[in-house]
Amino acid sequence: MDRRDFIKYCGIATVGLAVGKAGRILAADKLLEESPLTASRWAMVFDLRKCLHKDGCTKCIDACHTVHNVPKIDIPGDEVKWIWKEPFDHAFEEQQNEHLPEELLHAPSLVLCNHCDNPPCVRVCPTQATWKRASDGIVMMDWHRCIGCRYCIVGCPYGSRSFNWHDPRKYLTTIQPDFPTRTKGVVEKCTFCSERLDRGLLPACVVDCPEKALTFGDLQDVHSEVRELLASNFTIRRKPSLGTQPQVYYIV
Amino acid sequence: MLEKALSGDRKYWSWLFALCGVIFIGFLFWMYQYRNGLEVTGMSRDVAWGFYIAQFTFLVGVAASAVMVVLPYYLHNYKAFGKITILGEFLAISAVLMCMLFIFVDMGQPFRIMNVFLYPSPRSMMFWDTVALGGYLVLNVLISRVSLAAERKGVAPAKWIKPIIILSIPWAISIHTVTAFLYSGLAARPFWMTAVLAPRFLASAFASGPSLLILLSLIIRKVSKYDVGKEPIQKLAIIVTYAMTINVFFILMEIFTAAYSNIPEHLAHFTYLYFGLDGKTALVPWMWVSAILAVLTLILLINPKTRHNEKILVWACAAVFVSIWIDKGMGMVVTGFVPSPLGKVFEYFPTITEIGIALGIYAIGFLLVTVFYKIALSVRKSIA
Structure with a gap:
């Protein structure tokens, strides 16, 4: 040449x-x-009573794990979970009143990342691979920057973060091409479907719930559905005494 | 100066080759782990840190403990430590390097480790721990190198090194304090969230590190003609005695606070540690061995008759080391995760891979200690 x-x-x-x-x-x-959905502070309200109607329903979990390429790993302790059901007495350890209605005590409560206002995982991350988005409060993750030290898992009081002990791609049967798969050795968690919000879509779990037990909206907007639910129901949050200010509320 | 490490007798070389063998096996295990990811370890979503981070924590203590010879020698001009100070500094260097390796092998993406420096995050205690450990390594390399070179030439070390030596004293305290802060600032883990964690780390460090130094000095006396003398060993024994007493005192404080306040989330961890929880008892026998050894060593160390007897002192020091290794290198880290924040009792057992890699790193540490001590002793011998 x-x-x-x-x-x-x-x-x-x-x-x-x-x-x-x-x-x-x-x-x-x-x-x-499609214009993106925006908010000053995204939050979720979960109506446990509605969820109890559908015993054994996993639609929200399936929807989330499918669109996000979350691997299905059945080895105990090695699972990757973005949203899952935890018995009420585990999800709300500090709410262990004796003689609670039996159905509530072991009620499968949905748990996911709380997108805390004051997230300990963000504070401890040594590479800023996880951060709270200033615009809407979503706790984001950069899977390319994460070094896999798992300090965020150690710092999270809710067990909401999963580490890829295995190569996740080996455990995926179908791959959604419009969402990244992850590599082994990084942490992942619920993102409040930030990628769907950008496309004007509500989170997958909210959309797919047949009982409409999940409500997603702007906490700063007084007229939003979440604010209305919070104003008209008694709600609880997980471990509020730690000062993390979780943004997932539960109607029990 | 490094050439001094290249001449030795048959025993010296066989020891080095044996260590290299262990390092090689450890390296093979690490290759296996690197290929397959951390799935080859016993860690889980509940117990996210295991054997590696525990060894790291324990060895930070060994590294920090060098201050127990540096401080009396340089700050109080305690001449009897003249022969042992360099041994302490070299031990610190080797321990810090082992710490760094243990962090490296614990990473899910080890080759992204530079992200810690590319995206410095002062809000993370891990960032500060990196700074503290890195700085401590540089300080000790500089100090030992300058003082040994000066000794070789038969001149006094340059004046500028003195402030650096003084700086290394609080710096040593800082490495273990910041390491404790990695744990004690987490609202998620009540077992670690105690203000006494950093003081307790320091106390256990100042017991286990000097114990190891006594053992090493006695080994050196056997395999070479270099004798640090009786006085520094006895002085170190007193340091070990005080530190171990304070360490046991702190452990009892922890147990009292958890047991008497009776807050379930605090107490559950101690119950797991000493009695087991939900039928899971993996650590129970270990912790009782640690406790019994701690009591025995206190009896042997506090009693001057047994402490002055070097033959008994050796056993007491070994027992201190083992007791604290179990407490910090096995119990402390894992128990923070049991039960988990969701109340789950999921036990952790290190795998052969984890133990193989850990042994490899310890072998690297021993190799470094051997080579460094060889250099130091050769320099001393040539000027004697």
């Missing part, structure tokens, strides 16, 4: 790159056609 050819190829390559880039920008614009 002489110099002339080299310059020519460089030129062709540049044009090619530019076309590719333009295509991607246009594609991104198309995605943004």
